[in-house]
Amino acid sequence: MTQVIEADYVVAGAGGVGMAFVDEILTHSDATVAIIDHLTCYGVNSTEMGGYSIDQVGLNKGCYELASGSEVVAYFDTVMRKRFLPSGRVRFFPLCEYNKQNNTAVSLTSGVTHEFRAKKKFVDATYLNVTVPSQREPDFKVTGGAHAVAVNLLPKVISQHQHFVIIGSGKTGMDAVLFLLTNGVEPERITWVMPSDAWMFSRFDVNPGRKFSDPVTKYVMGLLQAALEAEDYDDYFKKLVERKLVMQLDPAVKPGRWRCATFTPMELEELRRVKNVVRKGYVESVAPTEMNMSKGTHPVPADAVFIDCAADGLPKVPMVPVFNGNRITLQTVRMCQQVYSAGFIGNVECNIDADEKRKNELTQPVPLPYKDFDYLRCAIANCLNISIWMSEPAVVKWINESRIDLFSPILDFGCEEGLANIQAMGELIQQAVPKMQALLDGHMQQVNGDA
Numbered sequence: 001m002t003q004v005i006e007a008d009y010v011v012a013g014a015g016g017v018g019m020a021f022v023d024e025i026l027t028h029s030d031a032t033v034a035i036i037d038h039l040t041c042y043g044v045n046s047t048e049m050g051g052y053s054i055d056q057v058g059l060n061k062g063c064y065e066l067a068s069g070s071e072v073v074a075y076f077d078t079v080m081r082k083r084f085l086p087s088g089r090v091r092f093f094p095l096c097e098y099n100k101q102n103n104t105a106v107s108l109t110s111g112v113t114h115e116f117r118a119k120k121k122f123v124d125a126t127y128l129n130v131t132v133p134s135q136r137e138p139d140f141k142v143t144g145g146a147h148a149v150a151v152n153l154l155p156k157v158i159s160q161h162q163h164f165v166i167i168g169s170g171k172t173g174m175d176a177v178l179f180l181l182t183n184g185v186e187p188e189r190i191t192w193v194m195p196s197d198a199w200m201f202s203r204f205d206v207n208p209g210r211k212f213s214d215p216v217t218k219y220v221m222g223l224l225q226a227a228l229e230a231e232d233y234d235d236y237f238k239k240l241v242e243r244k245l246v247m248q249l250d251p252a253v254k255p256g257r258w259r260c261a262t263f264t265p266m267e268l269e270e271l272r273r274v275k276n277v278v279r280k281g282y283v284e285s286v287a288p289t290e291m292n293m294s295k296g297t298h299p300v301p302a303d304a305v306f307i308d309c310a311a312d313g314l315p316k317v318p319m320v321p322v323f324n325g326n327r328i329t330l331q332t333v334r335m336c337q338q339v340y341s342a343g344f345i346g347n348v349e350c351n352i353d354a355d356e357k358r359k360n361e362l363t364q365p366v367p368l369p370y371k372d373f374d375y376l377r378c379a380i381a382n383c384l385n386i387s388i389w390m391s392e393p394a395v396v397k398w399i400n401e402s403r404i405d406l407f408s409p410i411l412d413f414g415c416e417e418g419l420a421n422i423q424a425m426g427e428l429i430q431q432a433v434p435k436m437q438a439l440l441d442g443h444m445q446q447v448n449g450d451a
Contacts, residue, residue, distance in 0.1 A: 002104070002113045007034035007091065010118040012098050013125030016339040017330050019076060021123060022084065024346025032089045034116055036098045036105050059178070059267045100124065121349070123328045127317060128338060128368070138308045140167070141285035148286060148306035151176050162189060163301040165291070167283050168309030169194035171261040176309050177271055187273040191300060193291070195282050197255040199237075199372060200247045203262040219245055220425060223379060224432035233443035236376070246375075253279070258375045260336035283310075319365035323349075323356045331365040333385060335378035340405065341366075344398070351394040361388055362395060373447075376440040383429045383436075390426065 009025060011018050014037035022033050084090040093114060096105040103116045116122075142148045149157055151172055158164075164185065166176050173192070180190055205219035222243045230236035237254075240246045247268055248255050263271075281294030286306050291298045320329055322345055333341040348362050366381040367374065389395045399405050 002115050004115050004117060005034050005091065005093075006117045006119060007032045008118070008120045009033045009123055010103065010116040010121075011035045011123040011125055012100060013037060013330075014076075014080070014092065014094070015125065016076065017128070017342040018123070018125030019079060019084075020339045020342040021125060021328075021330055021346040022090065023079070024343050024350060026084070026087055026089060028347065028350035030089070031120065032091075033084075034091045034093065035084075036093045036096050036114075036116070038095070038097060038108075059182070059264060059270060061264070061266065118326060121326055121328050123330065125330045125342065127320075127329050127331060129317060136311065138167075139310055140283040140308075142306070143285055144287040146286045146288050146306060147304075148308060151307055151309045154179060154307055157305050158183060158185070161303055161305040163191070163304035164189060165191045165193065165286075165300055165304050165306045166309055167193045167306060168311075169196060169198055169257070170259050170309070172311070173309035174261060174263070174271060176307055177274055178267060181270050181273065187275065190274050191276045191278060191298075191304070192274050193278045193280075193283055193293075194249075195279075195294075196257045197249055197253050197279075198257040198259055198261060199255045199375060200249075200268070201260070201262040202244060202247060203264050205245065217421065221428060224383075224425075224428040227432045227436045227439060228428075230435075230439060233373070233376075233439050233446075236439050237372075250277070256372050258369050258372050260369060316368060316370060319367060321360050322363040322365065323359045325356075331363075332368065333363050333366055335366045335369065335382050340402075343402070344395075347395070347398045351398065352392065362392060364388070373440060373443055376436055376443075380433055380436050380440070383433050387426070387429055390422070 008031035009022075011022055011033060014035050018035060018037075022035060025031050025033060080092060085092065093105060093107075095108045096114070097108060098105040100122075103118075103122060105114045105116065106112070107114070138148055138150075140148075147157075147161075151168075154176055158180065164180055166173050166180075168176075169192075173194075177190060177192060181187065205216065222245050223240070226236055226239040226243060226245070230239055237246070241248070247263065247265075249268070249271055278291075278293075278298050280296045280298055283291055283293055285292045286300075289300060289302050291300060319331060322329055322331060322333075328345065328349065330342045330345055332338050333344055345363055348359050352359055352362065362385075364381065364385055366378050366385065369375065369378055389399070
């Protein structure tokens with residue numbers, strides 16, 4: 001038997017992206033929403049996570065407190081139970097397998113099929129397809145009785161092994177190393193497999209809120225000024241390092257990736273304590289005493305556990321129009337901020353009285369980063385988006401009032417200092433974007449030529 005479910009918006013995906021979009025729909029309209037998710041359930045604008053307190057001790061000292069995984073889950077559960085469902089306008093369908101081709105979902109518990117009908121729009125909050133190591137088998141073969149686990153099991157195995165092999169050089173791998181170090185594991189007991197080093201942000205540069213308006217302003221201006229001063233692509237990153245706008249694990253090793261990882265200088269110093277860093281490409285197979293890698297082999301202690309941190313959390317997908325007929329495909333419209341972007345798109349849907357073309361102008365997708373040159377690609381797209389946003393009063397209003405916007409303290413049209421910041425930023429963007437594009441084009445020509 002098929003049950004027909006009608007709502008103004010049918011949202012596939014109840015993670016941070018989907019919930020941030022729904023939060024704006026509830027805030028700015030009287031629309032009804034049906035949310036579908038395969039599971040049972042970052043911040044949304046209406047509800048704070050934590051209390052904006054600044055850590056006074058530890059590696060994150062000076063930045064806003066960081067939420068643990070359990071706190072994030074509890075936060076979204078609270079938003080669902082205390083805001084969404086009590087509104088009377090949201091129906092939640094967990095543990096359902098959704099088929100976006102025919103807009104049906106089958107309950108994994110009861111087997112009941114639901115047919116969803118959207119009076120306004122179907123919303124795809126799963127397009128970016130975020131994955132974590134615990135959701136799939138390792139990409140490498142495990143042979144000879146070697147012990148390999150997903151990173152989420154690290155707290156369970158930390159007391160069972162003397163040596164740890166961290167496989168993955170992205171944010172997850174970095175966090176795994178920090179977890180071991182802060183829990184008393186000596187750096188000599190850690191082997192870190194790093195297929196390619198990655199650039200990092202300083203967390204002080206990307207903390208939202210007025211307490212961090214000065215560093216955010218400095219970061220934005222520095223990003224643009226560095227481009228204007230740079231002689232070529234390599235010189236651009238050199239100037240970013242000199243301005244401390246990006247960081248690298250080993251000053252002697254040029255990073256080849258950028259995946260939006262953020263760290264404090266103290267965290268970076270901790271990571272640098274690990275000296276057994278293996279740069280021999282990707283792991284193809286592991287055995288009790290050896291790793292086979294794409295660029296050779298490497299020995300490991302016999303009692304080591306392999307920690308899989310290598311899932312591509314944001315796999316590459318083609319960028320598509322956000323607004324397309326009766327469908328909205330949620331994507332990143334500000335680099336490295338997927339949840340914020342979903343809220344932004346929700347605001348455009350509710351508050352911009354314009355045709356589809358204009359809505360898509362305001363929501364140009366910013367490509368997901370992977371390689372080091374994606375930093376420039378994303379920065380260019382970011383700048384172009386900001387220029388367009390400043391031409392739309394409803395967007396500016398939302399940014400100024402947004403709890404989760406990095407630039408709300410800067411883009412304040414109501415004071416003389418804010419107007420000066422906006423004018424200065426606008427002028428820098430106009431000057432810097434062509435130069436940034438030239439730096440990127442020159443580098444890509446060199447890369448393609450070498451290939």
